[in-house]
Amino acid sequence: xxxxxxxxxxxxxxxxxxxxxxxxxxxxxxxxxxxxxxxxxxxxxxxxxxxxxxxxxxxxxxxxxxxxxxxxxxxxxxxxxxxxxxxxxxxxxxxxxxxxxxxxxxxxxxxxxxxxxxxxxxxxxxxxxxxxxxxxxxxxxxxxxxxxxxxxxxxxxxxxxxxxxxxxxxxxxxxxxxxxxxxxxxxxxxxxxxxxxxxxxxxxxxxxxxxxxxxxxxxxxxxxxxxxxxxxxxxxxxxxxxxxxxxxxxxxxxxxxxxxxxxxxxxxxxxxxxxxxxxxxxxxxxxxxxxxxxxxxxxxxxxxxxxxxxxxxxxxxxxxxxxxxxxxxxxxxxxxxxxx
Amino acid sequence: xxxxxxxxxxxxxxxxxxxxxxxxxxxxxxxxxxxxxxxxxxxxxxxxxxxxxxxxxxxxxxxxxxxxxxxxxxxxxxxxxxxxxxxxxxxxxxxxxxxxxxxxxxxxxxxxxxxxxxxxxxxxxxxxxxxxxxxxxxxxxxxxxxxxxxxxxxxxxxxxxxxxxxxxxxxxxxxxxxxxxxxxxxxxxxxxxxxxxxxxxxxxxxxxxxxxxxxxxxxxxxxxxxxxxxxxxxxxxxxxxxxxxxxxxxxxxxxxxxxxxxxxxxxxxxxxxxxxxxxxxxxxxxxxxxxxxxxxxxxxxxxxxxxxxxxxxxxxxxxxxxxxxxxxxxxxxxxxxxxx
Numbered sequence: 001x002x003x004x005x006x007x008x009x010x011x012x013x014x015x016x017x018x019x020x021x022x023x024x025x026x027x028x029x030x031x032x033x034x035x036x037x038x039x040x041x042x043x044x045x046x047x048x049x050x051x052x053x054x055x056x057x058x059x060x061x062x063x064x065x066x067x068x069x070x071x072x073x074x075x076x077x078x079x080x081x082x083x084x085x086x087x088x089x090x091x092x093x094x095x096x097x098x099x100x101x102x103x104x105x106x107x108x109x110x111x112x113x114x115x116x117x118x119x120x121x122x123x124x125x126x127x128x129x130x131x132x133x134x135x136x137x138x139x140x141x142x143x144x145x146x147x148x149x150x151x152x153x154x155x156x157x158x159x160x161x162x163x164x165x166x167x168x169x170x171x172x173x174x175x176x177x178x179x180x181x182x183x184x185x186x187x188x189x190x191x192x193x194x195x196x197x198x199x200x201x202x203x204x205x206x207x208x209x210x211x212x213x214x215x216x217x218x219x220x221x222x223x224x225x226x227x228x229x230x231x232x233x234x235x236x237x238x239x240x241x242x243x244x245x246x247x248x249x250x251x252x253x254x255x256x257x258x259x260x261x262x263x264x265x266x267x268x269x270x271x272x273x274x275x276x277x278x279x280x281x282x283x284x285x286x287x288x289x290x291x292x293x294x295x296x297x298x299x300x301x302x303x304x305x306x307x308x309x310x311x312x313x314x315x316x317x318x319x320x321x322x323x324x325x326x327x328x329x330x331x332x333x334x335x336x337x338x339x340x
Numbered sequence: 341x342x343x344x345x346x347x348x349x350x351x352x353x354x355x356x357x358x359x360x361x362x363x364x365x366x367x368x369x370x371x372x373x374x375x376x377x378x379x380x381x382x383x384x385x386x387x388x389x390x391x392x393x394x395x396x397x398x399x400x401x402x403x404x405x406x407x408x409x410x411x412x413x414x415x416x417x418x419x420x421x422x423x424x425x426x427x428x429x430x431x432x433x434x435x436x437x438x439x440x441x442x443x444x445x446x447x448x449x450x451x452x453x454x455x456x457x458x459x460x461x462x463x464x465x466x467x468x469x470x471x472x473x474x475x476x477x478x479x480x481x482x483x484x485x486x487x488x489x490x491x492x493x494x495x496x497x498x499x500x501x502x503x504x505x506x507x508x509x510x511x512x513x514x515x516x517x518x519x520x521x522x523x524x525x526x527x528x529x530x531x532x533x534x535x536x537x538x539x540x541x542x543x544x545x546x547x548x549x550x551x552x553x554x555x556x557x558x559x560x561x562x563x564x565x566x567x568x569x570x571x572x573x574x575x576x577x578x579x580x581x582x583x584x585x586x587x588x589x590x591x592x593x594x595x596x597x598x599x600x601x602x603x604x605x606x607x608x609x610x611x612x613x614x615x616x617x618x619x620x621x622x623x624x625x626x627x628x629x630x631x632x633x634x635x636x637x638x639x640x641x642x643x644x645x646x647x648x649x650x651x652x653x654x655x656x657x658x659x660x661x662x663x664x665x666x667x668x669x670x671x672x673x674x675x676x677x678x679x680x
Contacts, residue, residue, distance in 0.1 A: 093572060094596055102596030102620050104572075232433060232444075247613065256434055256442030256626075262617070269613025273587065273606030277626050280442050286596075286620035 003116030004057040004321045004338075009047035012322040017056065020112070020120035025071035028124035030063040030081060034144045035115045036312065037324050037336040039174045040265055045325055048267060056113020057321075058338075059085035060147040062140060063119065065128075072124045079130040082143045082298060083121055084151060084290035085109045090126030100126070100291035115321060117340055129294045131302055139301055141309030141337065145179065146297040149335065150308040151290030152263045153179030153240065154297065157187055159261030159284040160236035164188040169225050170210070171250045172240030173201040175311045175335040176263060178208055180238040182308055185209030186300070189236070193228060195221050195249075201334065204311065218245050225253040233258060239285070240264050247271065256280035263288055312337040343456030344397040344661045344678075349387035352662040357396065360452070360460035365411035368464035370403040370421060374484045375455045376652065377664050377676040379514045380605055385665055388607060396453020397661075398678075399425035400487040402480060403459065405468075412464045419470040422483045422638060423461055424491060424630035425449045430466030440466075440631035455661060457680055469634045471642055479641055481649030481677065485519065486637040489675065490648040491630030492603050493519030493580065494637065497527055499601030499624040500576035504528040509565050510550070511590045512580030513541040515651045515675040516603060518548055520578040522648055525549030526640070529576070533568060535561050535589075541674065544651065558585050565593040573598060579625070580604050587611065596620035603628055652677040 003017035020029060035058050043049040065079045075081055088095055088103035095103045107122045121127055135143055142150070153176045162168045162184040170177050170184070173196035184192050185208065193212040194205035202213050214224045225234055233255035239246055242264025250260050251271075262285030276283070300306045314333035316324045317340075324336035343357035360369060375398050383389040405419045415421055428435050428443035435443045447462045461467055475483055482490070493516045502508045502524040510517050510524070513536035524532050525548065534550035535557060536542045542553050554564045565574055573595035579586055582604025590600050591611075602625030616623070640646045654673035656664045657680075664676035 093570075097597050099597035099620055230433075242613075242617075244613075257437050257439035257629075266613030266617040269617075271611040271613060271616065273582075273584075273609025273611060276611065276623075277582075277602070277606040277609075280439055280626035281624075283616075283623040284621075286617050289597075 001117035002318055003113055004318065005054045006044060006051070006057050007054045009045060012045070012325045014319050014321050017116055019118050022067060022069045023120065024122065025069040026123050026125065027069045028065055028072055028075060028121045028128065029067040030119050030121055031066050032061050032063040032114060032117060032119050032340060034062050034140060035338045036060045036144055037328055037338065038148060039176065041325070042329055043267065045329060056116065058113050058115030059108070059110035060144060061114035061119055062144045062147060066118070068124060074125040075128050075130050080134055081128040081130050082147050082294065083127045083129070084294065085148050086287065087122040087127040088291055089123050090291060095126065098292045099289045101287040101289040115318065115338055127291065129298050131298060133302070135302065138307065138309055141312055142301040142307055143298065144337065145308040145311055146294060146301060148290060149175040149311065150179045150297060151293050152176045152288035154183040154293045155288035155290065156180045156238040156240060156261040156263040156285065157183035159259065160238050161259040162187045162189045162236045165190050166235040167191040167193065167229055168236040168238065169193040169195070169234040169253050170238045170240065171195050171246050172264060173198060173205060174240060177238065177240035178204050178311055179308050180240055181205055181210050182208040182306060184238070186306065193225060193234065204334070207310065218249055219252065221249055222252040229255070235259070236261070242266050242269070244269050251276065251279050251281055254279065254281045258282070259284070261285055311335050315339060341457035342658055343453055344658065345394045346384060346391070346397050347394045349385060352665045354659050354661050357456055359458050362407060362409045363460065364462065365409040366463050366465065367409045368405055368412055368415060368461045368468065369407040370459050370461055371406050372401050372403040372454060372457060372459050372680060374402050374480055375678045376400050376484055377668055377678065378488060379516065381665070382669055383605070383607065385669060396456065398453050398455030399448070399450035400484060401454035401459055402484045402487060406458070408464060414465040415468050415470050420474055421468040421470050422487050422634065423467045423469070424634065425488050426627065427462040427467040428631055429463050430631060435466065438632045439629045441627040441629040455658065455678055467631065469638050471638060475642065478647065478649055481652055482641040482647055483638065484677065485648040485651055486634060486641060488630060489515040489651065490519045490637060491633050492516045492628040494523040494633050495628035495630065496520045496578040496580060496601040496603040496625065497523035499599065500578050501599040502527045502529045502576045505530050506575040507531040507533065507569055508576040508578065509533040509535070509574040509593050510578045510580065511535050511586050512604060513538060513545060514580060517578065517580035518544050518651055519648050520580055521545055521550050522548040522646060524578070526646065533565060533574065544674070547650065558589055559592065561589055562592040569595070575599070576601070582606050582609070584609050591616065591619050591621055594619070594621045598622070599624070601625055651675050655679060
């Protein structure tokens with residue numbers, strides 16, 4: 001089968017890979033119908049993450065079940081399915097508490113590489129969610145978004161306790177931040193402030209529910225949030241970048257007692273204890289337990305109530321994956337969808 | 341009036357201070373009947389906090405209202421009252437959300453110095469809670485604990501989401517940690533693990549509700565918590581120290597998706613972003629909004645349902661305040677009560 005391999009920073013190739021087979025009775029094999037490139041794939045692409053090269057790439061996927069192991073009960077051959085970037089049993093104590101990304105049996109799908117024609121999904125019963133009917137192309141795009149960026153943005157909004165009466169600020173105008181805006185809107189937020197200095201992303205942000213745009217970042221951005229919130233700061237702040245500046249911008253934009261939901265993978269971040277202490281904020285985040293939200297997200301998408309798939313602004317056949325990485329690296333694309 | 345002044349690290353004196361008077365119509369003057377020495381008073385005593393010397397000391401107090409400003413409505417002359425270490429209006433948006441320690445008009449009582457015969461309490465209506473009857477000596481001691489250490493321990497337990505079915509671990513066996521145990525018990529926690537290596541404090545911990553004691557600290561302590569919790573970690577961890585080691589011990593002892601409530605004032609703490617990210621914990625803390633809890637705590641105390649005052653293990657007349665500081669510094673006393 002064809003699949004994407006990264007050989008080192010900036011070196012993305014599409015090659016023949018061995019087609020996966022059932023290894024455990026809880027596995028399923030799916031034929032991937034769409035995959036995509038994640039902002040987090042840019043960290044190794046830019047040499048900012050230490051990887052073992054060569055590495056199969058990708059952790060987002062939708063597709064059709066081709067084969068199931070003997071113990072799989074919840075999905076059947078022919079089902080259209082979506083799963084998260086961590087396989088999870090969905091039965092352990094941590095899963096039942098809603099933290100499937102930290103399942104005691106979690107398997108990172110990124111290690112398997114979903115930017116490929118076929119994919120082995122461990123713990124299929126706990127990982128995959130099937131649609132009742134075959135999705136339309138637009139629905140399929142949105143389901144692919146649910147696999148990570150929508151699920152992650154949704155978790156960030158929930159972690160930030162976005163909801164009715166709340167002012168929510170969103171740090172980061174990549175796909176996760178943009179879909180965090182959509183999530184905050186769906187959760188009933190009263191006002192949604194997007195930090196963005198790019199006209200195209202500002203337009204997407206508004207389409208997803210942003211009511212205010214702030215172009216400044218860092219402490220200047222924080223000052224603007226304070227101006228918009230009677231000097232107090234936002235109730236809820238979504239952090240979807242993962243840098244020192246973005247984390248401090250998020251914490252400082254939050255009122256005392258407010259909530260920061262952070263999902264940008266922290267890179268070289270050190271939080272100053274004394275400032276955090278006196279900020280009085282709630283801090284919660286990490287690898288999003290997307291599986292917690294998938295059934296609801298699939299339902300919203302299949303009923304055409306949300307259209308997160310509009311976050312994909314470049315679609316390429318998998319053979320052109322290298323161009324997809326370049327486009328995202330150069331910010332010519334927000335989110336790249338790969339077709340097979 | 342007599343009051344405690346710190347002239348520099350280790351240099352505590354009791355001197356004549358000017359008796360305070362009403363400065364604003366929202367002020368009250370109280371005759372302090374008991375005050376105490378806080379673990380946080382040891383930071384400047386040990387030269388670990390930069391103070392402007394000489395500094396009036398103390399931020400915990402109970403007493404009798406002597407005089408009220410023209411606008412004070414909620415307390416009257418002769419009332420027995422307790423207040424928190426931050427004066428607060430209790431009406432602003434931040435107060436109404438339960439974060440009175442970050443009231444937009446907050447006044448730190450430590451700047452006024454409560455280890456003194458008389459005290460001016462700003463924003464008396466929003467700050468003070470009066471008892472219906474004159475407390476017994478044991479009740480008065482417990483009300484004094486409510487002024488900070490009980491209220492702070494209670495906030496930590498609430499921030500850590502201690503409750504029915506939860507395993508709660510408590511880092512720190514000072515007065516705040518010990519009363520965090522009491523709070524966790526009152527909130528219905530199923531199991532309470534105290535970290536302590538001192539026999540006397542272990543006994544107090546058990547008297548407040550600890551079900552397990554761990555003598556190890558740091559990562560060795562974390563390993564013990566994991567052993568007691570099926571490898572997962574505690575649901576809720578109270579951090580009541582404020583050092584790098586104690587914060588990391590708290591975070592690492594918490595299961596993914598669990599809650600850390602931290603109230604030790606952070607000193608030279610830097611939280612590593614990537615580890616925090618992958619820990620998946622909730623982190624909340626800061627200067628406790630004790631005023632949020634005071635009405636309930638006063639009620640529990642005046643009905644003799646809790647006896648947090650047993651945390652005081654040394655009582656001295658104010659003239660011997662210097663000996664009180666020494667006893668706490670040398671860990672000969674957990675918490676020192678000063679009488680007038």
